Amino acid sequence: MLRVEGIDAGYGRAQILRGVSLEAPAGRITCLMGRNGAGKTTTMKAIMGFLPLRAGRITLDGEDLGHLPPHEVPRRGIGYVPQGRRLFAELTVAQNLEIGMMTRRSPPEVLERVLSLFPRLRERMDQRAETLSGGEQQMLAMARALCLRPRLLLLDEPTEGLQPSMIALIRQVVERMRDEGVAILLVEQRIDAVLSIADQVVFMENGRVVDGAAGEALRADPGPLHRYLGV
């Protein structure tokens, strides 16, 4: 389980996160919601170790992540699917996956399993990532993160700008990972998506966590969603 306890972080002198605390248990989908600029992406970057922590602690299954150098963080089993995909654009699909495989020296059968989740990628192995369609690029971003056998998966708006069939596929994979016991932290803007998939929801505003709710409770009464997203 991922535990974030009272972290302060930001870019340069600008402080974005103020005392953010949240938990993402194994085998559950935790959604991070909030308006643009609320600090959702920044929270993910802080977990990945891109931003120095000014206060607070981040632990995964009890191990402190906050003091590791950034490249050691993913080696603890954290797969990151960043906003806007951010593939290695000039590398081929196979090379992008190879980098995911190298992170924790995954055995070859991991690649087979990941490709069985996204069979379309198998046909594109030698193509450069930048030549893929938007949906295929998102599959690759997911596949790359799954190649490192994550215990925790950070997904930053993985369905942004995708067509419905692709959204369904991504969702299937996310649910499958949850069922396998992976802790999932998901940033998502679409209310219907959150309602249908979230086990618990954390609301952020101005760099703070302002509320939390169980998925069940929100399905019964979606009031807080509208309050914190202003729709």
Next chain:
Amino acid sequence: MDFGPYLLLASLEGAVLASVLALMASGLSLVFGVMRVVNVAHGEFYMLGAVLAWWVASLAGGSVVLGFVLALVLAPLIVGAIAATADIVVLRRLSYDPERTIVATIGLLYIIQQLTLMSYGPEARPVVAPFNTRLAIPWFEFADGGLRMYWPWGLSTTSYKLFVIFAAVAVLLGIRVMMTRSRAGLLMRATQQDREIAQAFGIPVERVYAVVFGIGAGLAALAGVLIVPIQQAHYLMGLDALLLSFIVVIIGGLGSLAGTVIAAVLIGMSEGIISVFFSPTLAKIIATLLVAFVLVFRPQGLMGKRVR
């Protein structure tokens, strides 16, 4: 002697220059491509290569070939280690900020240059080429209604100059294979394309940077070792070489290895040919003018990509 033999001679001189330039500039281009660092001290690594070659060769004493082979191996390794250390001690602490790294490498330039002046001295010193057979080149002319081969006086090159060309081609091919086929190359290219995401997949970006900076400097040093039997080693020799490398890298497209090699051939050959037929000054003028035109009409360089 006709025009033809002269042209061939000038082209050969140009090809030697182009080879050395391609080696050196590809180091500069690699460093810029992966690290986004404009390394102003690159010329000093070239000079260090040449000076170390002299030093190793004179330590080796009697055997010219042994001394040269040792220099060829040791000088790039030593210079690469110095550069990697400079990266860890200086550039890493500046977080690779583009402006501050320029100032820092200017500082590095003067430190290396003045330390060399203090230890090695102001003299230009030669290194004897390991082999230097004169190779006469035949030419053809029409005489008595048929093609006749003859050996024009002065039309010759040396085995060493041919060796320089072949060595440069081999090393450049090696670099290309490393970048496209090896695991190390994959890590470098991933780092080049997205430093942050590379880290998010466990790539130790800072170590990659130190290695890249070392390889870049090692290539410059290798160029220095290769040139020193043709041109003597001198503590100020880095400046001209740096200028030409920048010209080559700008024309070829910063960060593009293929573009760098093409531009090096272009600049090296034209420099060689124009210097022989007109004057070295005119060659410099034309090269600089070419840079101005490239910057105006194709700012990303011949093979460079537009910044996304």
